Amino acid sequence: MDENEKNTEEIILDAAKKVFLRRGFDGARMQEIADEAGINKALLHYYFRSKEKLFDAIFITAFSQFLPHVSETLLSDKPFFEKIQIFVEHYVQMLLENPHLPVFILNELSRNPERVVNFFKLAGVSPEVLGKEIQKNVKAGIIRPIDPRSLVVNLISLCAFPFAGKPLIKAALFDNNEELYQQFLIKRKTEVTIFITNALKPEKTL
Amino acid sequence: MDENEKNTEEIILDAAKKVFLRRGFDGARMQEIADEAGINKALLHYYFRSKEKLFDAIFITAFSQFLPHVSETLLSDKPFFEKIQIFVEHYVQMLLENPHLPVFILNELSRNPERVVNFFKLAGVSPEVLGKEIQKNVKAGIIRPIDPRSLVVNLISLCAFPFAGKPLIKAALFDNNEELYQQFLIKRKTEVTIFITNALKPEKTL
DNA sequence: GTCTATATTGTGATAGAC
DNA sequence: GTCTATCACAATATAGAC
Numbered sequence: 001m002d003e004n005e006k007n008t009e010e011i012i013l014d015a016a017k018k019v020f021l022r023r024g025f026d027g028a029r030m031q032e033i034a035d036e037a038g039i040n041k042a043l044l045h046y047y048f049r050s051k052e053k054l055f056d057a058i059f060i061t062a063f064s065q066f067l068p069h070v071s072e073t074l075l076s077d078k079p080f081f082e083k084i085q086i087f088v089e090h091y092v093q094m095l096l097e098n099p100h101l102p103v104f105i106l107n108e109l110s111r112n113p114e115r116v117v118n119f120f121k122l123a124g125v126s127p128e129v130l131g132k133e134i135q136k137n138v139k140a141g142i143i144r145p146i147d148p149r150s151l152v153v154n155l156i157s158l159c160a161f162p163f164a165g166k167p168l169i170k171a172a173l174f175d176n177n178e179e180l181y182q183q184f185l186i187k188r189k190t191e192v193t194i195f196i197t198n199a200l201k202p203e204k205t206l
Numbered sequence: 207m208d209e210n211e212k213n214t215e216e217i218i219l220d221a222a223k224k225v226f227l228r229r230g231f232d233g234a235r236m237q238e239i240a241d242e243a244g245i246n247k248a249l250l251h252y253y254f255r256s257k258e259k260l261f262d263a264i265f266i267t268a269f270s271q272f273l274p275h276v277s278e279t280l281l282s283d284k285p286f287f288e289k290i291q292i293f294v295e296h297y298v299q300m301l302l303e304n305p306h307l308p309v310f311i312l313n314e315l316s317r318n319p320e321r322v323v324n325f326f327k328l329a330g331v332s333p334e335v336l337g338k339e340i341q342k343n344v345k346a347g348i349i350r351p352i353d354p355r356s357l358v359v360n361l362i363s364l365c366a367f368p369f370a371g372k373p374l375i376k377a378a379l380f381d382n383n384e385e386l387y388q389q390f391l392i393k394r395k396t397e398v399t400i401f402i403t404n405a406l407k408p409e410k411t412l
Numbered sequence: 413g414t415c416t417a418t419a420t421t422g423t424g425a426t427a428g429a430c
Numbered sequence: 431g432t433c434t435a436t437c438a439c440a441a442t443a444t445a446g447a448c
Contacts (some may be wrong), residue, residue, distance in 0.1 A: 008431080026232035026318060029355055030424060043432060045425060067378075100316070106370045107313040110306070111233060113373040117382070144404065149379045150397055161363035164312045164370065167319040172273075173355045176323070184355070191356050198350065199405035202377070214413080236442065249414060251443060 009047055011037050017058045021100040024107055025055050033111075059108065063119050065098065066105045068156055069131055080137045085193045088159060091188045095163045102164040143200040151200075158192045215253055217243050223264045227306040230313055231261050252332055265314065269325050271304065272311045277336055286343045287406075291399045294365060298395045301369045308370040349406040357406075364398045 006014075016035035019028045034041045048054035073087040095101060109116055129130055130147040138145050162169060162185060170181045212220075221243035225234050236257055238248045252262035279293040301307060315322055337354040346352050368391060376387045392404060 023317065024230070024232060024313070029422090031422095040433065041424080042426080046431070049425090051424065103312050103316045105374070106309050107230070109373040110309045110370070111229065113377075116373050146401075149398070150394075150401075151212060152379065153375060154364060154401060156371070157363045157367035158360060161367045161370075162359055164316070164367075165362070167315040167322050168311070169359060171319075171322045173358065176446080188356075191353070195352075195356075195360060195405050198221045199401050200406075201404075203409045223447095246415065247442085248416080248444080252413070255443090257442065339436090 008039070008043070012039070012047055012054070013058060016054050017062065020055060020058055021062070021104045024104065025111075028055075059115065060119055062101060063105060063115075064100045065094070070152055070155070074130060074133055078200060080142050081197050082168075084155070084196055084200075087155070088193045088196075089189045091156075091159050092185070092192070095160065096185060099163050099166065102160045106164060141202055144198065144202050154199075155196065158195065159188070162188060163179075214245070214249070218245070218250060218253055218260075219264060223268065224259050226264055227268070227304075228262060230310065231257075231317075234261075265321065266325055267323075268307060269311060271300070272307050274365075276358055276361070280336060280339055286348050287403050290361070292404055293361070294399045294402075295395045296363075297365050298391070298398070301366065302391060305369050305372065309368045312370060347408055351410050352406065360405075361402065364401065368394060385401045396404070 012033070016033050018031045020038055023029075023032075028051075030041050030044055033054075034044055037044075044054065048057060068087070068091050070087065074083050076083060078086070112135070130152065134143075134146070134148040134151060137143045164167070166181065170176055174180045174184065218239070222239050225239045225242055229235075229238075236247050236250055239251055239260075243250075250260065254263060259315060274293070274297055276293065279296070280289050284292070301350075336358065338351070340349075340354040340357060343349045372387065376382055376384070380386045380390065
């Protein structure tokens with residue numbers, strides 16, 4: 001699929017996603033989106049009545065992309081720690097390809113929390129099922145006792161924060177070396193898995 | 207110290223901090239800051255020439271507040287895991303009192319990474335010293351081998367992300383119940399410590 | 413120092429030709 | 431569908447009275 005074969009609407013959406021992710025809703029300019037798309041402002045309004053509507057169109061896809069599909073992965077019939085490993089690998093890989101996603105979503109949701117309600121039904125997250133799965137493994141002695149919600153939060157925190165805090169961490173711990181930081185992020189696919197695995201492995205019964 | 211005893215400059219700074227933390231630089235309006243301070247727009251420019259300058263004035267304090275003083279805590283002569291506990295407790299407590307701080311700092315640094323360079327010298331972070339301290343404990347067999355930078359990143363991730371991602375997590379896992387989520391955040395002071403401790407405790411040698 | 417006006421620029425949105 | 435030109439208003443910033 002060549003870039004040129006895309007219709008105008010798709011070109012606009014691609015451009016809008018780039019600009020909104022870079023600048024956020026308040027910082028984005030319709031002019032910059034038009035430039036990025038190689039068209040003029042008027043056409044943006046022709047396709048999407050307003051800036052708000054255009055934003056909504058890209059936000060919904062960005063949001064569902066960021067929303068980790070924890071359930072799917074953790075509900076397969078593989079061993080528990082293998083599922084953790086698969087999830088981390090997939091999620092970090094997705095973030096490597098969309099590094100601006102975390103801070104964008106976090107920021108927009110923070111400034112406008114009502115959005116989350118509107119878009120949540122579409123994602124189909126089911127914490128109850130997830131909780132049962134985790135507690136099953138706790139009872140079987142495969143993992144230490146832990147609040148399922150804590151585990152999910154820890155999982156996402158360890159994966160997503162290094163992307164959201166990239167400028168800070170890169171400067172503080174990696175001498176602002178982009179390449180070094182990229183390597184660090186890639187290494188996290190295994191590091192996070194190891195860290196969580198160690199945290200969850202039950203005490204050896206002597 | 208009564209609110210009325212503060213001079214105008216301090217009143218403006220307090221108001222600016224509130225508004226900038228709520229809305230971000232792009233979303234903040236000078237009018238809203240003036241209203242919050244109970245004065246008019248012109249006076250803002252009298253004290254701080256421009257919006258940018260006013261922002262810089264509040265950013266530097268917000269930034270150094272968010273910057274975890276990992277070094278100080280971890281370099282005391284207490285046992286390693288006790289130091290972790292103290293750090294987590296202090297840091298999460300500070301975030302409970304400034305819940306908007308993480309997403310604000312993350313977002314502003316992401317939109318304008320150069321800032322981090324300007325303000326970093328003032329904070330006095332020294333990763334090298336920190337690295338030695340951690341490696342000392344690794345060699346002594348007190349903790350598992352781990353890249354010091356990974357440990358620091360994990361520590362901050364687990365503490366700060368639940369605040370940055372509050373609207374998302376609250377909706378996804380806590381049915382949008384504010385009180386429940388507040389309890390969850392408070393509980394993290396101990397939960398994070400336990401999680402990290404378990405992850406770092408060396409394998410029992412049989 | 414603090415205020416009321418006002419200047420000036422930026423930006424989302426529309427009108428209308430092609 | 432796509433463009434140029436323009437409107438309408440919002441927001442930063444300044445002038446000048448008190």
